[in-house]
Amino acid sequence: MEVSEKKTTFKWDSKIPPGPLAEKWNSHKNTIKLVNPSNKRKFNIIVVGTGLAGASAAASLGELGYNVKAFCIQDSARRAHSIAAQGGINAAKNYQNDGDSIWRLFYDTIKGGDYRSREANVHRLAEVSNSIIDQCVAQGVPFAREYGGTLTNRSFGGAQLSRTFYARGQTGQQLLLGAYSALMKSVNSGKVKVFAREEMLDLVTVDGTAKGIISRNLVTGKINRHAADAVLICTGGYGNVFYLSTNAKNSNVTAAWRCYRKGAIFGNPSFTQIHPTCIPVSGEYQSKLTLMSESLRNDGRVWVPKAKDEKRHPNDIPDEERDYYLERIYPSFGNLVPRDVASRNAKNVCDDGYGVGESGLAVYLDFRDAIKRDGEAAIRERYGNLFDMYQKITDDNPYEVPMRIYPAVHYTMGGLWVDYDLMTTVPGLFALGEANFSDHGANRLGASALMQGLADGYFVIPYTVGNYLADVTPGDVDTSHKAFDEAEEHITAQIQKVLTIKGDKTILDFHRQLGKIMWDKVGMARSEAGLKEAIRELGELREEFWKNVFVPGTPATYNKYLEYALRVADFIELGELMARDALDRPESCGGHFREESQTPEGEAKRDDENYAHVAAWEFKGDDKPPVRHQEELIFENVKLTQRSYK
Numbered sequence: 001m002e003v004s005e006k007k008t009t010f011k012w013d014s015k016i017p018p019g020p021l022a023e024k025w026n027s028h029k030n031t032i033k034l035v036n037p038s039n040k041r042k043f044n045i046i047v048v049g050t051g052l053a054g055a056s057a058a059a060s061l062g063e064l065g066y067n068v069k070a071f072c073i074q075d076s077a078r079r080a081h082s083i084a085a086q087g088g089i090n091a092a093k094n095y096q097n098d099g100d101s102i103w104r105l106f107y108d109t110i111k112g113g114d115y116r117s118r119e120a121n122v123h124r125l126a127e128v129s130n131s132i133i134d135q136c137v138a139q140g141v142p143f144a145r146e147y148g149g150t151l152t153n154r155s156f157g158g159a160q161l162s163r164t165f166y167a168r169g170q171t172g173q174q175l176l177l178g179a180y181s182a183l184m185k186s187v188n189s190g191k192v193k194v195f196a197r198e199e200m201l202d203l204v205t206v207d208g209t210a211k212g213i214i215s216r217n218l219v220t221g222k223i224n225r226h227a228a229d230a231v232l233i234c235t236g237g238y239g240n241v242f243y244l245s246t247n248a249k250n251s252n253v254t255a256a257w258r259c260y261r262k263g264a265i266f267g268n269p270s271f272t273q274i275h276p277t278c279i280p281v282s283g284e285y286q287s288k289l290t291l292m293s294e295s296l297r298n299d300g301r302v303w304v305p306k307a308k309d310e311k312r313h314p315n316d317i318p319d320e321e322r323d324y325y326l327e328r329i330y331p332s333f334g335n336l337v338p339r340d341v342a343s344r345n346a347k348n349v350c351d352d353g354y355g356v357g358e359s360g361l362a363v364y365l366d367f368r369d370a371i372k373r374d375g376e377a378a379i380r381e382r383y384g385n386l387f388d389m390y391q392k393i394t395d396d397n398p399y400e401v402p403m404r405i406y407p408a409v410h411y412t413m414g415g416l417w418v419d420y421d422l423m424t425t426v427p428g429l430f431a432l433g434e435a436n437f438s439d440h441g442a443n444r445l446g447a448s449a450l451m452q453g454l455a456d457g458y459f460v461i462p463y464t465v466g467n468y469l470a471d472v473t474p475g476d477v478d479t480s481h482k483a484f485d486e487a488e489e490h491i492t493a494q495i496q497k498v499l500t501i502k503g504d505k506t507i508l509d510f511h512r513q514l515g516k517i518m519w520d521k522v523g524m525a526r527s528e529a530g531l532k533e534a535i536r537e538l539g540e541l542r543e544e545f546w547k548n549v550f551v552p553g554t555p556a557t558y559n560k561y562l563e564y565a566l567r568v569a570d571f572i573e574l575g576e577l578m579a580r581d582a583l584d585r586p587e588s589c590g591g592h593f594r595e596e597s598q599t600p601e602g603e604a605k606r607d608d609e610n611y612a613h614v615a616a617w618e619f620k621g622d623d624k625p626p627v628r629h630q631e632e633l634i635f636e637n638v639k640l641t642q643r644s645y646k
Contacts, residue, residue, distance in 0.1 A: 012265070014631060015419040016120045021637050022102075025124045028420070032463055033470035040065035042474040045465065046213055046228040047071070048200045048255050051080035052172075052450055053433025054234030055179035056457025062186030064462055069226055070183070071195045071215060073250055078180040081236055081248045082453065085172025086293035086386065087156065088164035089136075089450040091129040096153050098161040102126045105163065107638060109448060112158040112338050113413070113441020114590035114606060115640050116271070116614075118633060120420060121438045128459040129451055133165055135458055139178035142167050154298050154382075156446035158338035158645075164447040169293050169386040175450055179457070198224070199563065200255040202487045203231065203262045203429065210428035211477040214487045218563060221556040223488055225479035229472050230428045230465055233259060234457070237412035237434040239272065241571045241578065242523070243515020245409035246278060246291040252567040253574050256416050256435050264424040265616045265629065267417035267437030269574065270582035273444055273591045274524050275410030276342035279393055280362040289408040290393055292365070293386055294446040297335045299370035299379060300403065302326050302342070304354040304363050314356070314364055314402050325349055333645040340443040340591045340604070341645060343407035347524050348602065350406070357404050366402035407524060411449060413440040413591070414581075417616045417631075421464035422456060428472070430465065432456035437614070442590025495555050498565050503548030507565045510545050514572055517541070522579050527595045531583040538576045545572060577617060577626065584628060587611045599642070608640050 017028040035043070043066050047058040050072040058070040072080060094100040105126040110117060133151070137143065143165050146152045153162040167174040186192040195215070202214040204227075212227040238253035239245035260266045277297065279290045303324045305317055325345060327334040335342075346363050349355065356362050371379050376399055380387070387398045394404070416424050416431040418438050423430050433453035440448065477483070521534035545568070553559040588597040588604035589611070597605045606612075614631040 011629065012417075012425050013419065014118070015421055016118065017420065021119060021123050024120050025127055029463055032467045035466045035469050037065055039474070041067065043067065043230070043469050043472075044069070044228045044475065045230045045232065046226055047232045047234060048213065049080065049234035049236065049435070050077035050183070050194070051082035051234060051236055051433065052176060052179055052453035053435070053457045054080070054232070055176065055183045056454050057232055057234060057432055057461050058192050059179060059182035059186050060458055060462045061465065062189065062191035063182075065191065068186070068192040069195060069228065070192055071198050071200060071213075073197065073199045073218060075196055077183060077194055077196065078176060080176060081251050082176045082450070083173045084246075084248065084291070085175075085450055086169045086291065087295035088154065088166035088171050088447040089132065089175065089454070090156070090163050090445070090447045091133045091165060091451065092126055092163060093130055093133060093151075094163075095151055096162045100161050100163050104161070105129060108159050109439070109445055110441070110638050111643060112445040113443050114604065114643055115441065115608070115612065115635065115638070116268070116589050116633065117439060117441030119635060119637055124460070125439050125452060125455050128455045131459055132451060132454045136175060136178050136454070139181060141174050141178040144168065154295055155336055156294055157297065157333075157336045157342065158445040159336070160333065164295070166295065169295065169383055172450060175454065179454070201258065201491045201566070203259045203426070204483050204487045205262055205426060206477050206481060206483045208263060208426065210426050211481070212479065212484065214484070214491050216491075219558050221554075221559060223491060225484045225488060227475075227477055227479045227484070229469060229474055230430065232461065232465075233416060233429065233431045233435045234433055235435050237415070238571070238574060239409045239412055241514065241575050242409040242518045243511050244281065244286060244289050244519070246275060246289050249288055252570070254567050254570045256431070257570040257574055259416060259424065259426065259429060261619050262426065263619070264426045264429055264431075265417040265618055266414070266577065267614050267616050268414040268442075268581065269578045269617065270522070270585065270592055271413035271437075271442050271590065272409060272578070273339060273411040273413060274343040274407040276339055276346055276407045277365065277405050278408035278410070279390065280357060280359065280404055280406040290389070291408075291410065292390060292403065292405060293383075294339065296365060296383060296386065296403075297342075299374075299382070300335070300365040300367050301369060302335050302346075302363055302365055304349050304356060306354075308353040310356070314366070323349070323354070330645045337645045338443055338445060339410075340593075343524065344593060346405075346407050362404040362406045364402035365405045367398060368402070371399065409519075409523075411444050413437065413442060413444055414578075417614070421467060422461055423464070423468060428468065430461060432461060442592055494566070495562065497546075498549065498551050498569070499553070499555060499562065501547065501549055501551065503550050505544075505548050506550055507561060507568050510541065510549060511568045511571070513541060514538070514568070514575055518575050518578070522575070522582055525593050525595055526582050528583065528586070531579050534579040535576060535583065538572060538579060542572045542576070545569060580626070581615050581617065581628075585611055585615060604643070606642070612640070
């Protein structure tokens, strides 16, 4: 096993503005460089991805007057995976008058991320959260409302108040439709052009600066060149490296990974989130897992039988023989502890033999008491579509019997490293939303993904991209530049190589094998021995892939196998980096749980003296180990304490 090269102190400027925390963003906006309106129309910007971050960014930049090309691998921009988000979006409006504030949202997010994110970025996120709600209401997003017409909120894990705005169990869909309508307005004005069924396969750089992309038309197979003055990566997370996850099957890491290979630093790749409220795995035939919204933990109570190997129907088990373990262990937060805490405890009770269902890898989420208290009609109004989805998948009626849930891979906190302006270490290349690492540390609080995506797209990048473009000559590089020739030749050669192997194993075989290694050894709990084994096994899997994969078809046509093969190849390389990153962080923090580093009570034990930093990885070549840099995290406004939700 090749070890990573020596760790180095981070050499890139995070560009965090000086001054008091609460004034940094406003001060930055007041001193930022501007592009005047007549000059904006001279600049071309590429936005890769049309989920909440990408659609909001493309719409906002088009509205400002920039010329925007937006790329999505789906047949429509409105089919991005943001549509699958269920539970809600956070904001510090304090409509419930229960004590919320920008500071509390900031603090809950920092604490929820186990003190592994930048104070300045997180405070900005909390600041702009309120404007997001105003923007979405103006677009017609049908948030749930009180009887009197005011917007209502519900609670999510990691907070002791209600700050989550929602549209039943389809909040992501409604927010995406709002952003999509804004995007289509800019399309209609001619400022944005959408390229559907078009996948970015490489970043084009000239003298180390982003100047465009190489893409492949997924219908015709044609390789295309696109030049731009700035490139925005808004392609979401990489949870599908585990094969089974709550992500859509098309969700992938390719765009971000190709940027990493072109010089963009990758931050905290091992920081992944396991969601505690998913429908359990039922068999080898499954290609993905289904999420049950965290919002269900507002009214559902999590429990397991007190007796091992309990065979009785859950409704026949009396209260005194049930272990409501989250309420028992964490009385202050109960069922609304953060996701990493809830997931780890579900795994623990199942590992100890108290799990339910045929596999024993499930716990109950029970709505009996809520239905008795509020009535079935009230529960149906809050969660009806989620209950219907659960019943269609499991054939169990959750109004009558408890749901069975178990943790599953859901979100990735790691991503391309960005500075305060959301620019990567490649000048002109920006990363927004889940594609960057910046806001969630080692664990994302529920309902904060939608908040970050829209914050970056609507309220951050319109300022910060101008700060970069103010010093750029528009259109100084076009697609005839030799850098485009080289990038296209590289992609064409890679496609030809994977098609000519004609091995014995399918792409699905490799992806499943990758997922098993990742889940078993880089999943919910990690150990030094397991991570070393994973690095070795992943290296062997990568070598075997390029010798023995079978990819049918031809390049110049619609070829789903080819798409899938290129994405799995990137996932295997990413898996190696994730395992390296996890191995080089022997502390536990948030969703990264090292078995060697836990408190006597089994909670994650941080090492603030040695690991209060961002691990930032630099690609050095195919045959060379990556270099691990460190961006030290400075905490001037919060005190680092052992996280407690008891």
